[in-house]
Amino acid sequence: MNVLEGTYSVCRLPPSDRVPSWALELHEGFMSITRTPDELSIVCGQDAVPPDVTVEDGWKAMVVPGPIPFSETGVLARLATPLAAAGISIFAISTYDTDYILVKEGDLERALETLRSTGRRLIASGSPYEPVIGFSRAVREGDRVLVSGTGPVMPDGGCPESTYEQALRAWEIVAKALNEAGATVDDVVRTRTYLTPDADPDGAQKAHGEVFGEVRPASTMLVVHSLLDPRWTVEVEAEAQTRR
Missing domain, CATH: 3.30.1330.40 (RutC-like)
Structure with missing residues (x-):
């Protein structure tokens, strides 16, 4: 697992909102936008989030070196299962190429040690x-x-x-x-x-x-x-x- 620089926030906006300009202007680094019938979720660098947004701060992002073939099975499970056993909460995001695992900043070192001892x-x-x-x-x-x-x-x-x-x-x-x-x-x-x-x-x-x-x-x-x-x-x- 590689650890991305910076600290990230997970933001929740109403599902009917437009994607805000402060998110659209993030052209570098890791950022994810997901819309569902129930919410608009944005994951981005913590410093970019305005103060009036519903947010969960203090996440560090780890990425699985990719690309991972779509035929590969169980990649996320092999990461999530030992972290759950260690009592570490995660926020997972999958992309075309790979998987990202976000953990709270205070859990990062313990998460890395847990994954090093797994497999x-x-x-x-x-x-x-x-x-x-x-x-x-x-x-x-x-x-x-x-x-x-x-x-x-x-x-x-x-x-x-x-x-x-x-x-x-x-x-x-x-x-x-x-x-x-x-x-x-x-x-x-x-x-x-x-x-x-x-x-x-x-x-x-x-x-x-x-x-x-x-x-x-x-x-x-x-x-x-x-x-x-x-x-x-x-x-x-x-x-x-x-x-x-």
Whole structure:
């Protein structure tokens, strides 16, 4: 969503009134005129409205980057539903190209944050395998963040020796992905740890406790036949539920 400059007013005039000259003279910026059998409604910059007009002031306008094809369905619903759940009132206007959502000025930042946390966000780590295999390091869908299976890969491609060090490195990568998705390790509600037969379970448990000792997520540890990289003795994944 892009936020338009300025503050807007929603004006109500009698349905039989002519469109006033002060509205007709607004040749730049965002302005909307709608006539129904019951009213003449004008949305325009707040500074343009005369003092004798029935008006609701103090709106900020957000616009969906367009054009939106007429065949696209549910665009406005995907915006209005999370805002309604957050208790944010809206005034919506649709045009040929796109949709505009107006919210009260005091609700703007909360509305933007609500919309940022809505819908699917893909978090990449830069791994060359992500586009080849077709996966993301993490996916955020609404207030839920899922982090893919994560191995103990160092920035130079190396791998720590012990299971404990490998687990710490893997959780470090997970924490970075969570942060990029707008979450933290404190939001984690489930973890899974995969260990090879040669792994040191105590080391993996120690690392998990250092990262999640205060969080106490639901957790599963499994012994598997092997992992993708023969140097790895541990791989981890996490699921978080944000509280923002």
